[in-house]
Amino acid sequence: MQYPFIQKDEELKKYLFNLKEVCIIEHEDNWFKEKSHTKLYPNLEDAKAKIGKPHYWILNAVDEYEESGGQEEAMIALAILVFKSNYYSQKLVSSDENIDAKKDLITYLHNLGIETDKICECISSMDAPAYVRVELDKAELIKFVEQFV
Numbered sequence: 812m813q814y815p816f817i818q819k820d821e822e823l824k825k826y827l828f829n830l831k832e833v834c835i836i837e838h839e840d841n842w843f844k845e846k847s848h849t850k851l852y853p854n855l856e857d858a859k860a861k862i863g864k865p866h867y868w869i870l871n872a873v874d875e876y877e878e879s880g881g882q883e884e885a886m887i888a889l890a891i892l893v894f895k896s897n898y899y900s901q902k903l904v905s906s907d908e909n910i911d912a913k914k915d916l917i918t919y920l921h922n923l924g925i926e927t928d929k930i931c932e933c934i935s936s937m938d939a940p941a942y943v944r945v946e947l948d949k950a951e952l953i954k955f956v957e958q959f960v
Contacts, residue, residue: 814865816893816897823924831873834873835870869893875888876888887920887925888938890923890925891933894915898912908942918959921960927953927957927960930956931953
C-alpha cells in the first residue's frame, strides 16, 4: 500500500501528519516527471485534468478535513480517497467482490473513529467503489461490519 491506513492505537493527529509526509515525498519524487508533462500538455490546466495525482487529492482532502473542524463527513471523504488510491491500479474498474478490500475499508473507517452506522452507510453508498460495496438490509449489514471490527 502506498498510502498508510491508520492503525488501531495510532493518534489521529500523528496519522494525518504521516499521511501528509508520504504525499509530500511523493510530490517531490514526481516533480521531474510532472515537469516533463508540460512539454506534452503546454496548457497547465489541461495537464492537471489529464494527469491525476492522488497525492494532491489526498493533501487537499486532509486540508478540507482540518478546515471543517473535524467533521465526520470530511473524514469519511478522506478515508474513501486514501482507500481508492491504494487500490487504484488493481481495482479501478473492477466490479468483482473483494472481501479483503471490504475488510480493509471497514477496519480503516473503524480505526478513524467512525461509528458502525456510518460505516454501514458508507459501504452501501455509491461513494464506495463497486468492489467493496455491500448491498444488504440494515440488520445484516451491521452484522457484516461488526465481524471485521
